[in-house]
Amino acid sequence: MAVRGDHHGRMKRSDKKGAPKGSGGNKRGLRAKGPTPKAENRPYHAAYRARIQKERREETQAAQRKARAKRSLIQVRGGHQLIAGRNPVLEALESDIPVTRVFVAGNLAANKKLSLLLAKASAQGAPIVEVPRSDLDLATEGAVHQGVALEVPEFEYTDLAALFDNAEKNHAKPLIVLLDGVTDPHNLGAIVRSAAAFGASGVVIPGRRSASMNVTAWKASAGAAARLPIARVSNLVNAIRQCKEQGCFVLGLDGGGTSSVSESGLADGPLALVTGAEGDGISRLVKENCDLLTRIEISSAVESLNAAVATGIALFEVAAVRREKTHALPQEL
Incomplete structure (x- = not known):
């Protein structure tokens, strides 16, 4: 309602509306929001999430097709x-x-x-x-x-008995390497290489929680896997017990061991050496079935060694003790 004066100067009410308020005179400068986006373009809408998932699936499928095409020659x-x-x-x-x-x-x-x-x-x-x-x-x-x-x-694994047969064939005291939870194929291959280099009778791996002799392990072994028997067993604890039945002492490599392998006094006899993964080490049940826990002497500045390095050092110690004992034997006249 507007108010204005008459010719006598009196104020008179009028029902005519005044100028609209709120536009600030910039009505023409205001922009419309435009049409509402489609549901599949609204980030918080279920249709949008479905579209994104579909696009990702299509990208994955395209990448898989591309990878298959790249592998087609081999x-x-x-x-x-x-x-x-x-x-x-x-x-x-x-x-x-x-x-x-x-x-x-x-x-x-x-x-x-x-x-x-x-x-x-x-x-x-x-x-x-x-x-x-x-x-x-x-x-x-x-x-x-x-x-x-x-x-x-695919690599043909043998059984535990074949490792003892290998020792007998080579007129050597059994030296069996058993791996507990070594899942890195590089470590497996390197251990096989060290085992062959230091006169081990063979390597034993469990069927579960273990690396297999794949292309990476073959490469790391530098071909030693073609010469050294590798047994795959369903139960590592049972394999340890079988080693004991064959007259082997069982040494477990463990940071809490009481002595080194060479100090154990057992290296020159029939021996089974158990190695665990770096960090986790030997599992509780396997550790309980070892005759003695031995350690690798290292600097306090280093927390631990990986499985391949530790096993290589232990096998070197065994080989050194056995060589020393052999050379110390009196010569026959």
């Missing part, structure tokens, strides 16, 4: 695995492991010995397949393949 057959790297390949071929295919990236003619062995594999009926290095990178899952890989049947 598809390892069922029941087979790859052995990669020149030394592991040489060891495998010299050990007459059956080879189904040989994958080669680049020109390996400069390596005369490898060329001869590849010819041997070809003579046995294994085709040589030339592939791009990138495909070999993918197939070996990042292992250092040095341009060559063999497709062979």
Whole structure:
């Protein structure tokens, strides 16, 4: 309602509305919000979340298709695995492991010995397949393949009895390495290499909570896995008890051990050496079945050693004691 004066100066009420308030004179400058976005474009709407999930699924599927296309040149057959790297390949071929295919990236003619062995594999009926290095990178899952890989049947594990047979065949006292919870294939391969180097009769791994002899472990073993028997058992504690039945003393590597392996007085006899994973160590039940816990002497500045290094040192100590005992024997006249 507006108020105005008449010709006598008196105020008179009027029902006519005045100018609207609130626009500030900028009504034309105000912008409309526009139409409401679709549900699938509103971040807090269920349709939006469904759209994002669908896009992610499509991206994942596209990546998987792309990866499958990249691996198409090297598809390892069922029941087979790859052995990669020149030394592991040489060891495998010299050990007459059956080879189904040989994958080669680049020109390996400069390596005369490898060329001869590849010819041997070809003579046995294994085709040589030339592939791009990138495909070999993918197939070996990042292992250092040095341009060559063999497709062979999956690693053939043996049983515990075969390890004692191996010791008898070599006229040596049994030295069995048992691994408890070592899940890193690099460590497994390195332990197999050390075991072969220091005269062990073989290595025992459990069927669960353990690395297997895959391409990475083969590479880390530098081919020693082709020469040293490796047993896979369903129960590590039972394997320890079987070692005891065969006359072995069982030493467990543990930071809380009372002495070193060489100080134990047991290294020159039939021996089973148990190693656990770095950090977790030997499991409680396995530890309870060891005859003695031994330690590796290290600086206080270092908290622990990984399984492969600790096992290598322990095996070196055993080998040193056995050599010393052998040389100390009186010579026959």
